[in-house]
Amino acid sequence: MPEIRSPLPGTFYRAAAPGEPPFKKEGDAVAVGDVVGLVEVMKSFMEVKAEVAGTIARFLVENEAPVTAGAVLAELEG
């Protein structure tokens, strides 16, 4: 199953700001380069982009949860 991983350690956010809709929900289609979340690392925000296309099967990390580098954030269905 294709996965989206965190490029850096930090804090994972599913939306651009509190109260805003998430970048992607489970069941949404993603294209290569789509932003699926943000990782805050040392007060800088980095976009997490999909490197493969597919449909989001599920998120494995909750909004605002700490993540390690390489942690699987979401799984995709081909």
Add this chain to the structure above:
Amino acid sequence: MAIRRLFIANRGEIAVRVVRSAKALGIETVQAHSEADADMLAVRLADRAVCIGPAAAKHSYLNIEAVVGAAREAGCDAVHPGYGFLAENAAFAEAVEAAGMIFVGPSPDTIRTMGDKAAARAAAIAAGVPVVPGSDGRLADVAAAVAAAEAIGYPVMIKAAAGGGGRGIRVADTADDLRRLVPQAQAEAQAAFGDGGFYLERVVRDARHIEVQIVGDGSRAVHCFERECSLQRRRQKVWEEAPAACLDDATRAELCRSAVALAESVGYRGAGTLEYLYEPASGAFFFIEMNTRIQVEHPVTEMVTGVDLIAEMIRIAGGAPLSLRQEDIRLTGHAVEVRINAEDPTNNFMPFPGVVGTLVIPEGEGLRFDGMIYDGYAIPPFYDSLLGKLIVHGPDRGAAIDRLAAALRTLRVDGVKTTAPLHVALAADPAVRAGDFHTQFLEPWLAGRSLAAE
């Protein structure tokens, strides 16, 4: 009442710094930490450590209830806030006092007043301290702008009353410019903000960021001279020095006197910094704001005056009067501090958390390193990137920069990328060595070169 047990409500290098000074004063130390910071250096050095919450700062270092509760639970009689986090939060200072403890810093009222830009500006004017001249409010039309600019002096900036972040700012060098640019600025502000209101402010050309360190005990205040922090990237200071090489003795004396006047006029207690813009061509300085806490760059002041600012803060908070007389505070030599951040200067300063490998810290005469790292330390990604500060002192500015260059050749932080290569390049740069820079110097300088080879 002297402080016996101090709670350190911060992390990183400043927590280490506070623990060391407090221990030297014979005070017991209790270090706060988040779940992600259990291994940090200050936790290892303090007498005790208490977990105050999860990694996210808003649930730990920024959680007033958790911090105050932990400090009280640990039987502390005082709380040192460090810098950042809750250090300039009046509600936090109030909560500490309401829990029967001492806040190591100024009163909540002083934090509130000096933390508000308009109130701080009014306090400065009342104390006779120069501020950036402006129209003090909205102007009705072009004629009012021309009249106001006569009093302010050219060049002036036309700023949108509803604007922010520099949008819609225009600079007028003459009255003719102003007549031409005001209608444009009004139209643009109307379109952007739905409000065409504008005001004027004097332009400070080639502004240098100069700040005066003061210490007060609530009635009397002294200054510990000034620092220059003009080398900034994205408004973050990267290189700081003391004294400011661009000032002559008469201007320095006047600047420092103005800072003491303002500190005494507000009954300032503790260590604080008054920030100014200095215009080299006119020799004029203008107060812009006050920081009511210890600052990151305080060590350069300590190196040129010999004053332990943290110890003085703690003694004053414990009820002692200022131990320093102005005539005893002397300026000796020159000091430079550079910030060693876990960032990759060859890749747009991308944060670089990781595990510290071999660590070599330069030591010797005129060298100091205020850090938070040790061999094997895993730098958490949840907080800022400051790993430590390399501080050098020499008999004069050139000697200090030579010592910095040599120290940077020794410094080794394996396992992560740091900003050290930036400082190597700055220390070798002819303009930096000549002291020929201002607050807008560093970003174009960075854009014009690659640090990759360093």
